[in-house]
Amino acid sequence: MVTFLTFSQHQPKPIFLNVDFSQRLSSSPSKFVSFLTTIFNVKTLKSTFLIGLGYMLSPLSWWNDLFFNLPIAYGLGYAIGWAYPQAFLPATIVGYWLSNVLGILMMQTGMLDFVISDQSRSRQRELWIGLGSSTLYTLIIVGLVYWHILELPEFLLP
Helix, strand or coil: CEEEEECCCCCCCCEEEEECCCCCHHHCHHHHHHHHHHHCCHHHHHHHHHHHHHHHHCCCCCCHHHHHHHHHHHHHHHHHHHHCHHHHHHHHHHHHHHHHHHHHHHHHHHHHHHHCCCCCCCHHHHHHHHHHHHHHHHHHHHHHHHCCCCCCCHHHCC
């Protein structure tokens, strides 16, 4: 007997599902299908996807820059630098910041969808909170670089 804790969008309280895997699944397929639809509903999968992809783009994972943020930033810098060559570095910095902001906003949206399912929400308020926290994070990092607490790599300097 295994107990699973899950949340349903129709019930505000958690649901505890007891599943006995020792019984054959063919004896009670409706219970198993009910179990799967409770855990793997579209809203849960969407929220999990947003949280996971947002984490990959966010500044919370230290290894993401090489695989996600820098290619996105470089692509934006290259596209804008193709038309305006002097704007390559500023566009790359803006692209890097935007990819981090997008990651934080995706994590915030996914988590709020996951936790707050039936309550009315203000999307505009959530957007401002996400942009504010991302901007605050950016200002802290810029301040740490400005006062030489964090050093930039040589290849990023002009």
